[in-house]
Structures are given as structure tokens and as C-alpha cells.
Amino acid sequence: MAVALVACSAASAEPGAPPGPASSTHPAGWQALPAIASAVATAAAGDGAVIDAVDAWGEPAMGCYAVWLELHGGTADAPALADQVMRGLPATPAFAASEVVMPASLTGVLAFAFSAPPFHGHVRAQLGAGRIAARTCFATAREPIACNAACARVLQGVP
Numbered sequence: 751m752a753v754a755l756v757a758c759s760a761a762s763a764e765p766g767a768p769p770g771p772a773s774s775t776h777p778a779g780w781q782a783l784p785a786i787a788s789a790v791a792t793a794a795a796g797d798g799a800v801i802d803a804v805d806a807w808g809e810p811a812m813g814c815y816a817v818w819l820e821l822h823g824g825t826a827d828a829p830a831l832a833d834q835v836m837r838g839l840p841a842t843p844a845f846a847a848s849e850v851v852m853p854a855s856l857t858g859v860l861a862f863a864f865s866a867p868p869f870h871g872h873v874r875a876q877l878g879a880g881r882i883a884a885r886t887c888f889a890t891a892r893e894p895i896a897c898n899a900a901c902a903r904v905l906q907g908v909p
Contacts, residue, residue: 777904802822813892815869815888829858832858853877870891
């Protein structure tokens with residue numbers, strides 16, 4: 751599952767397909783990015799998880815992107831899922847996680863910032879009972895103020 755959180759950077763950011771899950775909300779003017787959603791779904795499915803929803807939106811001209819991912823599998827509690835996610839992140843000098851907040855109870859939120867040049871972003875995921883509902887929002891350095899404002903709104907959707 752964790753690789754799905756960063757798979758989006760490898761996907762093409764071309765619009766064209768209809769939007770994904772109706773449950774995702776995105777900033778006004780952003781467009782559906784089905785290639786990113788597909789890359790995330792492929793990466794997450796490779797870990798044996800059942801994907802309930804995946805969606806990707808962005809404003810490529812500004813360099814702003816967001817991914818919504820909901821999946822389930824197994825019965826792990828939040829601390830165990832958070833550990834799996836963090837261990838599954840790329841172990842390369844090109845990827846760095848920081849500002850990590852781990853859940854302390856059986857259900858809770860995992861949050862962290864990441865840098866995978868040219869992208870920088872944040873992940874916020876509600877975890878527990880074998881379920882993950884994650885949002886990640888990331889951007890290039892092209893329009894940092896606008897992207898940071900949009901990402902703050904995107905990430906608010908995770909309790």
C-alpha cells in the first residue's frame with residue numbers, strides 16, 4: 751500500500767477520463783488525472799489490498815496534485831498499519847519522509863510530509879481495523895503558495 755502513496759509521481763498527468771469516486775472533493779478548477787489514479791491503483795493492488803476507491807486530481811499548469819485512496823485488507827489496527835506504511839516507503843536518497851505523526855490508538859491518523867524531487871507534499875490517512883482512507887497532496891515549486899493553500903483544504907477531509 752505504501753508505494754501507492756508515491757506512485758503518483760511516476761504517472762503522466764494528462765486529463766481525459768471521467769472523474770473517480772464521487773466521495774472525493776477537489777479544489778475548483780482542478781481536473782481529473784486518471785493516469786495518476788491508475789498508477790496508484792496498480793501499486794496498491796500489488797500489495798494484496800482491496801481497493802475501495804482511488805481518485806486523482808490536479809492543476810498541472812500550477813504543479814499541484816492530490817490523490818484519494820481507500821482500501822482494506824486484513825484486520826491490522828492503526829499502529830500496525832502505520833508501521834507497514836512507513837516501512838513500505840521508498841528507501842532511497844531521492845525520497846524523504848518527515849514530520850511523522852503516528853497513531854496512538856487502535857484507530858487513528860498517520861500524517862507525514864514527504865519530498866521526492868521535484869515534488870513535496872503531505873499524506874494524511876485514517877487507519878484502523880484493516881482499513882486505510884488516505885489523502886496525499888503534493889506539488890512542484892512552480893506555485894508553492896497556491897498549491898499549499900489548496901493542499902491544506904484537501905487534507906482537511908481526513909479527521
